[in-house]
Amino acid sequence: MTKNILFLAHADETGKSLPKVAYDVLGAAIELAGKLQARLAVGLIGGEVASVADAIAGCDATQILAVSGADFASPRFSSDAAAAEALCRAAGAELILTPNTSRFQRALPALAHRLSGRVDTHVSSVAVVDGEVCATRWFYRQRMEGQIQRDERPWLLLMDPGCHEPWQGAAGTATVEQIAVSLPETVRRTKFLGIRSPKTDAQTIRPEAALLFVAGAGWTKKQADGKTHPEEAEKLILEFLAASKASLGGSKSLVDQSGENQAVLRFMTHLNQVGQTGATPRHPKGLSTCCHGEEPHVVGWRFVNERRAVNLDANCGWARGKADVLYVADAFEVMKELNALLATANEAKLSAATD
Ligand SMILES: Cc1cc2nc3c(=O)[nH]c(=O)nc-3n(C[C@H](O)[C@H](O)[C@H](O)COP(=O)(O)OP(=O)(O)OC[C@H]3O[C@@H](n4cnc5c(N)ncnc54)[C@H](O)[C@@H]3O)c2cc1C
Secondary structure: OOOEEEEEEEOOOOOOOOOHHHHHHHHHHHHHHHHHOOEEEEEEEEOOOHHHHHHOHHHOOOEEEEEEOHHHOOOOHHHHHHHHHHHHHHHOOOEEEEEOOHHHHHHHHHHHHHOOOEEEEEEEEEEEEOOEEEEEEEEOOOOEEEEEOOOOOOEEEEEOOOOOOOOOOOOOOOOOEEOOOOOOHHHHOOOOOOOOOOOOOOOOOOOOOOEEEEEOHHHHOOOOOOOOOHHHHHHHHHHHHHHHOOEEEEOHHHHHHHHHOOOOOOOOOHHHEEOOOOEOOOOOEEEEEOOOOOHHHHHHHOOOOEEEEEEOOOOOHHHOOOOOEEEEOOHHHHHHHHHHHHHHHHHHHHHHHHO
16 A cells, blocks of 8 residues: 655746646645545755745645755756655655656656666556556557556656646745755766747747647648639738637648648648647647548547537538537638637737726
């Protein structure tokens, strides 16, 4: 029976808060500790963790441990693994629940090896089945769910966003127990120089957006006048993305076209592809345009709650129960109208804010 659980997290790039997913994992850890009647400790890693600890002071952990200082402010395999090891040992943790961030994905599998434990990444939920901890994760592009139980301890579970309702308790003044970790020079060899990322308006993939906008190959196909209109398609889509701040997805047919010398949307890459061989994004709403709604594509819409589609074809895949609403219409016309409505709404918002 598991008696010691550790919620392990690192500060985000601002150094002042936790990554959003950490709150989901904390919610899961608190619920699990309650079900197992286990002790829940918190372990924090960061440059300075006082504000992070204060933000979760109301979570009723029995202990808040931290490894902090300049050496732990930025992601680096060697120092992160050393810090996490010290925290796991100090807490005597048998089960470690932690966010599946890229920082931890790099450091924690090695930590499991050092602790002679086990690790599972991309965990989507954790429950108690017949008194034993049972983790789940998806396989084969979210088509099969695996349930995992292990005898080995410690067991590290790196949990994905959306794995649980986020913890939303009150902030306070936390008592933090610092764990000293002295790093040999070899561990400091790698220097963190900075993060390079595209400009926000060049960034079309926005995981936190309220809306996923998906463009299909229809945007580059011959239209009623017998011609293709890729420039107009690009303009309409970019205008919509700028006004709505939606995230951009694409169908496989569309993203493949750039390699096949066909008319293309220049901002669309394979990273935008949604589906069986693409991404499975999570957004509250989705709008699909000029995309047929084939099964291998719609598999990627699994976590999009409210789905709408615009297609000229009343018999497209969306019409067969895959969308909540299908508009049988010309997407060029619909998006033109939608952009005009958004421009008016955004202007009204702007003038209300400046009044
Ligand atoms: C093993 C396997 C894995 C796959 N994985 C993926 C995947 O991960 N993601 C993926 O997307 N696909 C995947 N596919 C391909 C998938 O089956 C479809 O071929 C693909 O999604 C079709 O893309 P599409 O709907 O954009 O294009 P099309 O099938 O060409 O459909 C274009 C649509 O646009 C509509 N249209 C055209 N003009 C307009 C207009 N003016 N207004 C409104 N509608 C218009 C047409 O009516 C048509 O329905 C996979 C296939 C296989 C076999």
